[in-house]
Structure formats: C-alpha cells, structure tokens
Amino acid sequence: MFVGTPKEKFFYHNTLLCLVRALRGQNVTVDLRNDAYICGNISNVDGFMNISFTNLVYCDPQGNEYSFENLFVQGRNIRYVHIPESMSVVSTIKKELGGSKKPVVDKKAVNESRKVKKALKQHLETVALLENK
Structure with a gap:
C-alpha cells in the first residue's frame, strides 16, 4: 500500500512509478539528464520519483567515477531507469498495485x-x- 499525498497517490497509480518503486532493494542503473549515470542499490522511491540510493557509483559525463554511500536524486533529473532483464514488467506492476480487481x-x-x-x-x-x- 502506497502512503503519500493525494497527488503522489495519483502518480503512483497512473504512471509507471509503481514499477520504479518495485525496484527497491535492487541494483539498478539510472541515466540522468546531464548525461551522467548512477549504478547503485535503490533504498527508497517517493511519489514524485525522487530516488534515494545506497552503495553507489556515480559516473559523470566526462567518465570519472565516484563512489558514495548515500545519494538522493530528484525525479526531474532522471532521464531513464534501466529495468533488469530478469524482471517481468507486467507481473511486477500487478504485484505492486495489489493484483487485479473485478x-x-x-x-x-x-x-x-x-x-x-x-x-x-x-x-x-x-x-x-x-x-x-
């Protein structure tokens, strides 16, 4: 069950935010709008797709890599979230939203x-x- 403001609940149920939220606890690569990318473990995702990472590597546009223990990325700076190939998208969304209703x-x-x-x-x-x- 998602807890948040009515606007966050709307985004959660009407966008693919539920899929990103299902990635919590997994190592994921996220491309940013400034051509940098982050590879790390997603610890939390809120209703505006702001993502908190733990144990990550940040690679800037010049190719320099930096390791961080924690990092917070605002949703507006995210360009693309790489979904692991092992994850079934449809079944993950159904599971995250609580199954199908009549x-x-x-x-x-x-x-x-x-x-x-x-x-x-x-x-x-x-x-x-x-x-x-």
Missing part, C-alpha cells in the same frame, strides 16, 4: 446501451416505412 459495471453505460438499441430500432422502423412507400 471490473466495476458502469450502470450509466448499460442505460446508454439500451438507449442506443431503442434508437436503432426506431431508425430501422423508419427506414422500413420509407421503403414501403
């Missing part, structure tokens, strides 16, 4: 369907009358 029948859609059927019936009757004349 679809809710929209009563309004049923009523509209009856209206459409009635309108089609009237249209066919009108066409039949015009053909008989």
Whole structure:
C-alpha cells in the first residue's frame, strides 16, 4: 500500500512509478539528464520519483567515477531507469498495485446501451416505412 499525498497517490497509480518503486532493494542503473549515470542499490522511491540510493557509483559525463554511500536524486533529473532483464514488467506492476480487481459495471453505460438499441430500432422502423412507400 502506497502512503503519500493525494497527488503522489495519483502518480503512483497512473504512471509507471509503481514499477520504479518495485525496484527497491535492487541494483539498478539510472541515466540522468546531464548525461551522467548512477549504478547503485535503490533504498527508497517517493511519489514524485525522487530516488534515494545506497552503495553507489556515480559516473559523470566526462567518465570519472565516484563512489558514495548515500545519494538522493530528484525525479526531474532522471532521464531513464534501466529495468533488469530478469524482471517481468507486467507481473511486477500487478504485484505492486495489489493484483487485479473485478471490473466495476458502469450502470450509466448499460442505460446508454439500451438507449442506443431503442434508437436503432426506431431508425430501422423508419427506414422500413420509407421503403414501403
């Protein structure tokens, strides 16, 4: 269950943030907007895709590598998150969101369907009358 502000919950349920959140505890490579990248263990992901890393290596655009124990990256600076090949994307999303729920029948859609059927019936009757004349 995701805990956060209503805006964070919206992002979690309506974007692929749930997939990134499922990567907690795994070593992942994240490309940044400034052409640098980070390889490390994701310790936390919040509702705005801000990521906290532990035991990581930061590689700057010039190719220099720096080791850090902890690092925080704002979501707006992330360009790409590399998903491990061993991870099934669809099953991970379903697992993170709590499985599939039964679809809710929209009563309004049923009523509209009856209206459409009635309108089609009237249209066919009108066409039949015009053909008989």
